[in-house]
Structure formats: C-alpha cells, structure tokens
Amino acid sequence: MKIMFSALLLLLGHASVSAQTTVTWSGQVANIVYQHCTPCHRPGEIGPMPFTNYQEASAYASMIAFTVQTGYMPPWQPDPNYSSLLDQRVLTAQEIQTIQDWVQQGALRGNPATEPSMPNYPVGSQLGQPDTVISMAQSYLHQGNNQDMYRVFVLPTNLNENKKIKAIEFRPGNKSIVHHAILGIDVTGQGRQRDSLAPGYGYTQFFGFGFTPTEDNWYGWAPGASAKYFPANIGKNLPAGADILVQMHYAPTSVSQTDSSSINLFYDRTNQVTRLEQVGMISPLDLMNGPFVIPANTLRSFKGRLRVPADISLLSVFPHMHLIGKNWRIYAVKPGNDTVNLISIPDWDFNWQGFYYFPRLIKLPTNTWIYAEATFDNRASNPNNPNSPPQNMSWGENTTDEMYLCYLGFVPYQAGDENIALSQNDAQNILKISNKLYPIFPNPASDRVNLGFQLNHAGQIAVQLTDLQGRLIREIKAGYYEPGQHILPFDCNDLASGQYLVQLITEQGSYAQKLLKQ
Numbered sequence: 009m010k011i012m013f014s015a016l017l018l019l020l021g022h023a024s025v026s027a028q029t030t031v032t033w034s035g036q037v038a039n040i041v042y043q044h045c046t047p048c049h050r051p052g053e054i055g056p057m058p059f060t061n062y063q064e065a066s067a068y069a070s071m072i073a074f075t076v077q078t079g080y081m082p083p084w085q086p087d088p089n090y091s092s093l094l095d096q097r098v099l100t101a102q103e104i105q106t107i108q109d110w111v112q113q114g115a116l117r118g119n120p121a122t123e124p125s126m127p128n129y130p131v132g133s134q135l136g137q138p139d140t141v142i143s144m145a146q147s148y149l150h151q152g153n154n155q156d157m158y159r160v161f162v163l164p165t166n167l168n169e170n171k172k173i174k175a176i177e178f179r180p181g182n183k184s185i186v187h188h189a190i191l192g193i194d195v196t197g198q199g200r201q202r203d204s205l206a207p208g209y210g211y212t213q214f215f216g217f218g219f220t221p222t223e224d225n226w227y228g229w230a231p232g233a234s235a236k237y238f239p240a241n242i243g244k245n246l247p248a249g250a251d252i253l254v255q256m257h258y259a260p261t262s263v264s265q266t267d268s269s270s271i272n273l274f275y276d277r278t279n280q281v282t283r284l285e286q287v288g289m290i291s292p293l294d295l296m297n298g299p300f301v302i303p304a305n306t307l308r309s310f311k312g313r314l315r316v317p318a319d320i321s322l323l324s325v326f327p328h329m330h331l332i333g334k335n336w337r338i339y340a341v342k343p344g345n346d347t348v349n350l351i352s353i354p355d356w357d358f359n360w361q362g363f364y365y366f367p368r369l370i371k372l373p374t375n376t377w378i379y380a381e382a383t384f385d386n387r388a389s390n391p392n393n394p395n396s397p398p399q400n401m402s403w404g405e406n407t408t409d410e411m412y413l414c415y416l417g418f419v420p421y422q423a424g425d426e427n428i429a430l431s432q433n434d435a436q437n438i439l440k441i442s443n444k445l446y447p448i449f450p451n452p453a454s455d456r457v458n459l460g461f462q463l464n465h466a467g468q469i470a471v472q473l474t475d476l477q478g479r480l481i482r483e484i485k486a487g488y489y490e491p492g493q494h495i496l497p498f499d500c501n502d503l504a505s506g507q508y509l510v511q512l513i514t515e516q517g518s519y520a521q522k523l524l525k526q
C-alpha cells in the first residue's frame with residue numbers, strides 16, 4: 009500500500025509544492041544528485057544508468073522522485089535512529105521534498121550558467137590512484153545454467169618485501185554475476201597447488217578456500233559496499249611472496265557470462281601503520297537457540313553471542329544472510345549491563361550489503377558480550393522466498409540456502425582509542441575535514457600518551473614538545489604525512505613533572521594542546 013500510495017502522489021501531485029518557489033536542476037537538485045546518486049550512477053560503477061548531468065537525470069526524473077520517496081534509493085539498510093555509521097546514504101526530509109517539487113514543476117533545468125559542476129570522481133577507483141592493481145590472470149566463464157558457483161582464484165602479488173596496507177578496494181569485473189567476494193592471504197602455496205590440479209582457471213570450492221590459509225578473512229566485498237581507508241595507524245599486513253585468494257560467489261544466470269575482477273591496493277607509504285585489524289565472527293556455532301534450521305511456513309528468529317576475551321576497539325560490523333532474511337539487530341552488553349547499539353537492519357535486502365564502519369572506535373572491555381539477533385521469513389507470503397511452496401531451509405552456500413553470519417572488525421584496545429574519530433578518508437571527501445590536534449590522552453600523564461591528529465592535505469609536518477613559552481624541548485616526529493587521521497605514541501616517562509605544550513606544525517598552520525606530566 010505504501011508504494012501504491014507513493015506512486016499516486018507522484019501522478020496526482022501534492023499540496024506541499026510551494027507555488028512561489030521554483031525548484032530547478034541548477035538551483036537545488038544538481039547538488040543533491042551529485043552527492044547522493046552520482047557516486048554509483050556514473051560510467052563504470054554499479055548504477056544501471058548514469059546521472060552525471062541534467063539531460064541524464066531529467067530523463068529519469070519521475071523514477072528518481074519515486075525511489076527516494078519510498079526510501080528505495082539511496083540504498084541504505086541500517087536504521088539511522090538506532091546507531092550512527094559512517095557514510096550514511098540517507099536523504100533529509102527537505103532533500104526528498106526538493107526532488108518531489110522539482111518533478112511536480114516539470115523537472116526544470118534553470119540557468120545552465122549557474123549549474124554546479126559534477127565532482128571530479130576518480131576513474132576506476134573510489135579512492136584515487138592505487139599503488140598496485142592485482143588482477144585475475146584471465147577471464148572466467150560462468151556457465152548460464154541457473155546454478156551458483158563458488159570459484160577460488162589465486163592472484164600472486166609478486167612482492168619481495170612485506171607491505172602494510174591502508175586501503176583495499178575490490179573491483180568486480182561483471183557486476184551482474186559477481187554476488188560477493190571473500191579475500192584470503194596464502195604464503196603456503198596450497199592455493200596454487202589446488203589451482204594446478206583443477207581443470208580451467210581457478211578451482212571450485214563451496215566453503216572457504218578448501219584449507220586454512222595464512223589469513224582467511226582478509227577482506228570482503230558485497231554489492232553496495234564502499235572502499236575506505238583504514239583509520240589512524242590501523243591497517244592490514246600483506247606478507248612478501250603472498251598470494252591473494254579470492255573466493256568468488258557467482259550468482260545464477262541463464263546466459264553464460266565472463267568475469268575478470270581486480271583488486272586495488274593502497275600502501276602505507278609513510279610507515280604509520282602499527283596496528284593490524286583483526287576479524288571476529290558470530291556464526292551458527294554461537295547460537296543460543298539453535299540449531300540453524302528454518303522450517304517451512306515459519307517466521308523464526310535466532311540469537312547468537314560472542315564473548316570479548318580482552319579489551320578491544322571495534323571498527324566495523326558486517327551482517328550477512330540470504331533471500332529469506334528479514335532483519336538484524338546487533339548490540340553489545342558490557343560488564344555492568346551497559347548496552348551499546350551497533351547496527352539495526354529492520355528490512356533486509358539481499359542485494360545491498362556492506363561492511364559498516366563506526367564514526368569512532370568503540371571500546372568494548374573484557375567480558376563484554378556481543379549479541380546478534382536475526383529473523384528469517386520462510387512463509388509463502390514472503391515475495392523473496394525462492395521456494396514455492398516453502399521448503400525447510402538450513403545453512404548452505406547456494407543463494408537459495410540460508411546463512412547467519414556477523415563479521416566484526418577490531419583491534420586490541422589502546423588508551424585514547426575512544427577519542428579518535430573515524431571520519432571518512434575517501435579522496436573526494438578528505439578536504440571536508442580540518443587540520444586538528446586532538447586532546448592528549450591520558451592527561452595528566454605518567455609514562456605513555458597517544459598524540460592524535462588529522463590532516464586535510466598531504467605534506468610535511470612536525471610534532472614538537474615545547475615549554476609554555478614555546479621553546480623547543482623535543483622533536484617528537486617530523487616527515488611527510490598523508491591526509492587523514494593519525495596517532496603517535498609518545499613515551500614521556502623521562503620528562504620532569506610540569507606543564508608542556510605539544511605542537512602540530514603543518515604547512516597550513518600550527519595547533520597546540522597542553523600536556524601535564526605528573
């Protein structure tokens with residue numbers, strides 16, 4: 009009824025259109041579309057049609073108005089009222105109304121001379137120029153037999169030294185068949201051996217990689233997921249001589265199609281990565297009310313949990329289920345029963361999944377429990393049910409089976425993590441942040457502190473310790489830094505008790521915070 013009513017509004021008009029305010033593409037709408045739609049709706053990206061200028065957008069004006077009013081676009085599953093997440097693709101009520109008014113008034117262009125220019129999005133990457141591109145050695149032919157295929161490809165890195173990674177960006181070659189990809193790291197050669205024994209390019213493996221690689225959840229991609237730089241001094245390790253294993257899930261298709269995907273890697277060029285992200289998981293093995301079986305014609309909920317064995321700082325969450333999935337609610341309960349909302353997805357859409365990052369590192373102390381609640385609708389009334397009539401369903405790799413998984417990205421906790429904001433580091437948005445030296449933590453200090461700062465331009469910086477009159481006592485760090493958030497550990501154990509200034513000196517200016525040494 010909601011969709012039918014929304015469509016009726018678009019056809020008949022509504023009383024809220026202002027008679028005296030003319031809404032035009034150049035005046036109001038272009039900026040909304042460029043910010044919220046064009047990142048995906050442009051050549052080479054996942055959107056099926058481009059919205060890079062007035063002519064392209066106005067041709068689909070009614071469709072744009074309909075999809076934003078119903079909430080179908082921009083695609084964003086989490087409930088913004090439950091928790092805050094980075095890169096929330098949510099239009100304000102005013103932005104939705106502006107688009108409705110534009111269509112009601114005839115999708116007018118306005119003055120072309122005052123139109124804003126489309127942002128200069130990177131080509132072939134959301135993050136800019138990668139340090140290296142690791143590609144499939146050849147195209148893979150996915151048979152048009154309406155069957156799922158899980159195929160592992162072994163991609164040599166040919167590295168002669170270890171590399172710290174600041175960002176990973178998976179680029180699907182054929183978006184119509186690549187359902188998701190899980191990346192692992194192998195230095196044992198077992199992946200190459202399996203590949204050599206299997207016919208064709210790659211080898212078929214319907215669960216994991218067929219063996220335990222050096223790292224089996226290094227990275228993952230699903231439709232709708234956006235690439236990000238890891239925050240502060242956090243990153244991933246890529247050992248010398250490693251192979252990247254890519255377990256590709258190809259969705260069923262009736263027509264044989266080829267795929268040749270690639271991975272963009274962005275190195276830590278300034279040796280700032282000192283902490284490596286780890287991945288935890290809540291699975292059916294962690295259910296409090298298992299087994300993981302969803303009988304036909306039932307609506308069934310599951311609740312799993314994971315105990316935090318040591319203090320951690322949580323970065324991200326990635327819930328995963330298949331077609332009959334209905335909703336997710338994931339939260340943490342600390343010792344003392346304080347509850348931390350992590351993510352709620354009230355209306356699951358199998359076609360839009362992602363790794364969701366938090367605006368700040370979330371400290372979860374030892375013996376915190378992380379709970380993951382999920383509901384599955386295996387009734388005939390569910391239009392997404394792959395079986396008619398409904399069949400009993402349980403765990404399986406095929407799209408028409410089901411899954412219950414929640415991945416959690418974290419690092420061991422360090423003092424001051426709570427004060428580090430994880431504002432987005434994408435190249436097109438980095439200039440939105442300001443240079444800043446964060447408050448020192450802990451302060452007063454006795455031995456070791458964390459000095460956090462953020463930069464909006466790459467360049468030479470210096471971090472210095474001075475007295476209150478600005479006289480240099482010690483140069484803590486100097487050198488070239490990339491834009492974004494950074495943390496410097498500083499050992500002040502040998503400092504005499506008293507008050508000092510920590511100064512961040514950049515090409516744009518200087519910033520200071522007071523340090524009290526006990």
